[in-house]
Amino acid sequence: MKRGMALAVGTLLGVAAMAGHARADGDAARGAKQYRACVACHSLEPGSHLSGPSLAGLWGRKAAQADGFIRYSKGLRAAELVWDENTLNAWLADPEALIPGTFMVFRGIKDDQARSDLIAFLALAMAPGGGDAVVSQGLVPRDYVRGQKPDPVRLAPTDTVVTRIRHCRDSYFIATADGTETPYWEMNVRFKVDTRDTGPEPGHPVVLRAGMAGDRVSIVFANIQELTQFISEAC
Ligand code: HEC
Structure with a gap:
């Protein structure tokens, strides 16, 4: 008891x-x-x-x-x-x-x-x-x-504004508004969509360096349609 x-x-x-x-x-x-x-x-x-x-x-x-x-x-x-x-x-x-x-x-x-x-x-x-x-x-x-809201990506300089992305074999070739095209290993490129009003202008995706080495990038699009609009297979 x-x-x-x-x-x-x-x-x-x-x-x-x-x-x-x-x-x-x-x-x-x-x-x-x-x-x-x-x-x-x-x-x-x-x-x-x-x-x-x-x-x-x-x-x-x-x-x-x-x-x-x-x-x-x-x-x-x-x-x-x-x-x-x-x-x-x-x-x-x-x-x-x-x-x-x-x-x-x-x-x-x-x-x-x-x-x-x-x-x-x-x-x-x-x-x-x-x-x-x-x-x-x-x-x-x-x-x-x-909070850790990502920085706004509007008003990007021309070397970060993407005009075309072609994929060839194991690489992406990313062309920007300053007239250059830069190759990246396909595994080092990330595609993101930022629909916030602080995201990229529609029609003007931006490339952001990611990581210290400079060989990795993120491409940020304003909407999903732009993924097929800007990226194609072309050697
Ligand atoms: C790694 C990201 C992360 C961290 C760190 C985090 N949270 Fe959350 N929190 C979430 C997510 C995601 C949800 C939604 C959870 C779900 O739907 O099960 C949430 C839900 C909540 C909710 C309920 C919100 C609602 O609408 O009912 C509260 C309150 C909350 N978190 C408080 C906190 C506090 C206080 C801390 C810090 C001590 C914290 N959280 C840390 C991601 C996080």
């Missing part, structure tokens, strides 16, 4: 410990530093989605509802979660444990205090207008709000 009681109490304590402590002890200024781990994939600007959805205005809202973000996992869409201290505490401790099969590739923050601090920051940052608020309060630089 006694042993059974002790076990039951132990289990309850264990569950309470797993759920973590109230976030009242979180420090938003320290949490702002933790937020650095999120900026590669999230912005705090409304509607600006990166690899992950914009977090602007999500505090107190149902999960997987950010306007215009179409890459949510099935699990998160079905979860019926509302983002608050408790749900964020579980999510940030271990996203995969809360939503198996989630697309958020993040191994979680194991330290309770670090998580509390981050959540105290998120309570401000994920409130409506939170992106501007956390900058004006000096908690994070403007860069953190923007």
Whole structure:
């Protein structure tokens, strides 16, 4: 009997410990530093989605509802979660444990205090207008709000504006608006489409050097049609 009681109490304590402590002890200024781990994939600007959805205005809202973000996992869409201290505490401790099969590739923050601090920051940052608020309060630089949004590619110099791409044997020959044609090994060329309004002008794909060696490039098109318009097999 006694042993059974002790076990039951132990289990309850264990569950309470797993759920973590109230976030009242979180420090938003320290949490702002933790937020650095999120900026590669999230912005705090409304509607600006990166690899992950914009977090602007999500505090107190149902999960997987950010306007215009179409890459949510099935699990998160079905979860019926509302983002608050408790749900964020579980999510940030271990996203995969809360939503198996989630697309958020993040191994979680194991330290309770670090998580509390981050959540105290998120309570401000994920409130409506939170992106501007956390900058004006000096908690994070403007860069953190923007997230790692790729740089705009408009107004490119002529040696980066692509006029034609021909593929021959194991190579791409990339012609640019300055009249030159440069060969690249086919495995060193990546094709991307950037449909954002800061992407390349339609009809003017751009070539961007990628990597230090200078033998790798990315070609960025304004839309999918341009892939067939600009690239052909020709020796
Ligand atoms: C490697 C990219 C990546 C990193 C790093 C990352 N996230 Fe995410 N996050 C995502 C993706 C992708 C989703 C969508 C997950 C899904 O649909 O399963 C997401 C979803 C979310 C959501 C739910 C959004 C919604 O619309 O319901 C929150 C909240 C969130 N992340 C917070 C964070 C925080 C805070 C951090 C930093 C501690 C972080 N994320 C780090 C990619 C990332």
